[in-house]
Amino acid sequence: MTIKQIEVTEVSVSELTEQISDKLLGEIKSYLKDKQFEESDVFVTRQEAADFFSINLSTLWNWTRKGKVKCYAIGCRRYYNKKELIQVLKQNVLVFK
Helix, strand or coil: CCCCCCCCCCCCHHHHHHHHHHHHHHHHHHHHHHHCCCHHHCEEEHHHHHHHHCCCHHHHHHHHHCCCCCEEEECCEEEEEHHHHHHHHHHCCCCCC
C-alpha cells in the first residue's frame, strides 16, 4: 500500500469540503449508474408470483412442474425471479386455456 501526502494551500475549509463533497457525490452517482439495480435482483414468493399472473397456487405449481416458469429454492421455500416472470409473459411461453 502506498501512502500519498497531499498539501492543501490557499483553500478554506468550506471550499475544500465542498470540492470533496462534489467529487464524492459524482463518484457515488457514477457507481449507482453502473450498478443498474435490475429486476433480476428481485425475487418474489409463490403467492406474489401467482398474484402477478392472476392464477392460484396450484396452477403456479403445475406451471413450475412442467417447466413453464422456473423457481429457486432457498431452504424449504420457493421463490421466483421477477424478471424471468416478465420475460415469460413477453415471450408468450405459457399456453393459457
